[in-house]
């Protein structure tokens with residue numbers, strides 16, 4: 001289903017004027033949200049991919065030009081129209097420099113605004129503009145290749161800047177696809193060991209019996225098939241960084257040997273009596289809860305503390321969805337760059353170099369819960385580019401089916417709009433049961449449908465949860 005309703009944000013501090021414009025636009029079929037300040041507008045933009053923003057220039061706090069800049073910076077395809085007061089045409093020019101499409105001067109007739117909107121929508125349909133965001137993206141590359149300017153990512157960059165120059169052991173945690181390996185490499189490449197090797201070893205990809213030899217190396221005849229002496233990954237990483245991925249899957253015996261490496265910086269090759277000294281920085285990663293494994297006795301507590309000197313946690317993508325537009329832009333550029341590098345003639349035609357994503361598709365991308373995180377987003381974009389064939393703009397139909405079906409949920413809408421009481425009033429019961437339904441669904445998702453665990457997550461009795469489910473199903 002294609003929803004052609006245009007989603008519009010109106011930013012105006014005079015509430016009566018704002019309500020009047022909103023009412024008119026709603027009447028003309030726009031889906032309108034209102035913001036009473038620049039701060040409010042910026043917060044809403046972080047959560048929702050509006051098609052159009054209409055903003056007063058003179059606002060207390062963050063002014064209209066800055067709102068426009070924030071809007072266009074995040075969504076290059078958004079249409080921004082500014083409303084100027086008497087004698088502020090110079091400011092309007094400034095707003096246009098910052099990415100506004102057009103301006104209307106106060107006082108205006110609603111038809112003037114509608115006309116400006118119609119012509120902007122039409123012209124925008126013909127022109128796809130994304131140079132602005134690309135420039136901004138480049139500016140944000142503090143750690144090359146790691147995209148993000150959400151609060152959790154900004155905090156992560158600060159932490160990485162502090163820890164990269166040191167030699168401390170780091171434990172990176174996070175769900176699958178959140179970028180643990182990218183971050184490990186970035187730490188290496190921004191630290192004093194960058195001139196030496198970054199050696200990765202995925203502990204879960206190698207059978208237990210071979211892992212020890214892989215890590216420590218072996219001497220000739222150490223085991224059947226060990227025909228010569230061989231260096232392990234640890235020695236290969238000498239003076240550089242050893243990245244131990246999925247460290248939670250290591251056997252107890254190996255955990256002990258790794259502990260010794262961390263404490264003494266020495267080890268023996270398998271089958272060797274000679275002790276080898278090594279200078280490595282260790283970065284470990286896991287998507288399991290090592291703290292819990294320690295409590296359950298499946299991971300050594302002393303090793304956990306040795307690894308967890310500096311914990312770096314990567315938040316799931318659903319908790320930083322304001323990074324999604326940037327990541328989408330990044331992956332689109334990557335697909336195009338790869339195609340150009342591969343001399344793919346179909347991709348070299350001009351329009352393909354200007355790939356963009358429709359705001360509607362962007363809304364679905366932002367509403368989806370991304371269990372596979374950034375990797376899943378990257379795959380979805382690659383697939384969408386292939387589906388879009390020669391069209392320059394990716395649309396809903398090009399997205400994988402589960403993402404096409406992603407809908408704004410009551411919780412995400414509440415987050416996006418703030419829990420505010422709209423001028424026209426609201427249906428409180430429907431709002432509350434929407435939120436209840438969302439949170440119950442999320443708790444069931446997180447516990448793979450286990451009602452007992454889901455009830456516990458919500459502080460409910462199991463029977464209460466079951467009753468609520470029955471009632472919500474009827475609604």
Ligand SMILES: Nc1ncnc2c1ncn2[C@@H]1O[C@H](COP(=O)(O)OP(=O)(O)OP(=O)(O)O)[C@@H](O)[C@H]1O
Nearest residue numbers: 145146147175176177178179180181182287374375
């Ligand atoms: N912040 C980011 N910016 C750009 N690309 C990213 C970012 N985070 C992850 N990626 C990309 O997503 C993919 C998955 O990242 P990575 O392999 O680092 O995840 P992971 O946490 O190690 O996952 P797993 O636990 O499944 O091994 C990679 O292609 C990576 O380049």
Ligand SMILES: [Mg+2]
Nearest residue numbers: 177180181245
């Ligand atoms: Mg990984």
